[in-house]
Amino acid sequence: MNAIALSDLDISYSDTKVVFDVDLAIAEGESFALVGESGSGKSTILRAIAGLAPEWTGSISVMGQPRSHRVDRAVSRQVQMVFQDPYGSLHPRKTIDATLSEPLAIHGIGNRGERVEEMLRAVGLDQRFRFRFPHQLSGGQRQRVAIARALMLEPKVLLLDEPTSALDVSVQAEILNLLKRIRREQGLTYLLVTHNLPVVSFLCDRLAVMRKGRIVEVADVSQLKAGQLRDPYSQELLAATEGA
């Protein structure tokens, strides 16, 4: 089964169309990357799947179920998103405990205390962080909280929007290892947005290169590792990463 299937997808923000005619099928358990420069529409696709960019036409289905244009509880149980900036994506006046319990409360799931404890363990955070506020945590710890929050509803798919680009290299390594381990343990599907090709190489199975709202190439990660991307623009990205 496809975890995510997009067909003829166009996405606009009011009058401006930013994503054109995207067709994509991501298998269950796969880790898929969208790469490209700023403004190429890669984050917009994630936002549309999560329900944050409601002006789209075409079809989006998640775990075989078509998605409506509205906020959809069934979909949120299946798909959760982790954002780029751990400084901006956590509520500054809520404790970690409150942040992690909120999705459970919304969906009427009980046994919250225990689930929060368990999740903190899963993302490698000590229990003493449970009643702290985000400003008492480092960037890497906050990103762990953001990942924990996304996992609270036990989704099948994680949408990751540049999850490590705001972090230092050594912290990035920790978060990448965490993401890799969680995916293995829980059998998750990842859709990752990044412009860092080495991260794709470490974490993903396939990638799509986007430019100006269109997918220009879909490739296997082995092609990326061998430097064998076909499209001239993908080649350009590859050259920029490897350096002159």
Added chain:
Amino acid sequence: MTRPLLEVENLRVSFPTHRGRVEVVKGLSFTLGRERLGIVGESGSGKSMTGRSILKLIRKPGQVTADRMRFEGIDILAQSERQMRNIRGARISMVMQDPKFSLNPVMTVGDQIAEALVAHQNLPRRDVQARVVEMLHAVRINDPERVAGLYPHEVSGGMGQRIMISMMLIPEPELLIADEPTSALDVSVQAQVLDIIDDLVTRKGMGLILISHDLNLVSRYCDRILVMNAGRVVEECAAGELDKARHPYTRGLLAAMPTIDESRDELPVLDRTQWAGT
């Protein structure tokens, strides 16, 4: 041997906290000739504070002390604010991280670049305009006459950073400090911007201090590298010999970075207890 452009000896920067003063730069020493020096480190390593203290941009209650901090024979610490104004921009200038926050949003690009020039040199207006256009051309902006009339929100990030660079270089300083000049930019634009900096610095024989958290990037564009951790230099080496780095911190940083042909199943994580007492 010629006199170095910049000499720094035992530089210390500290800030007061409720638990007493905390030193963020702890006794840094280096000399810089007309070369390209890279300062690398993670957040909180004190690399930006080092760059700022050279321009005396650290405000109270921050405190800067050094046994010696001389630029072309001028004792920077002894300069008054007024004297510093003749050095900042004119002789030492600094490119900041994010063009979105560093450009004046209500002034056209051309006027901002011209301001940098007029503040330090007395030139007829026609010459100023010509220099601005010439400078924009030097940072590879097509159609510089049109761009000079635009406002910052009308240009892209990469273009904004090139505008910043032209503003910093138009008074022809002897030393350029670039603090994470490309980390707000796309990968594909990063190389372009650094190539421009590199080209101009080499051509004019300036000194460059490139501050970044990206080891690979710094090794590509600098001659010499200082690796900082917790306010101290832990390693100094020639850029080409980075792979021979010995300090566990430098080695850890290098290993923690995924590569384009990554085959490791797990990335090694820095063991922070291995060095220093923290």
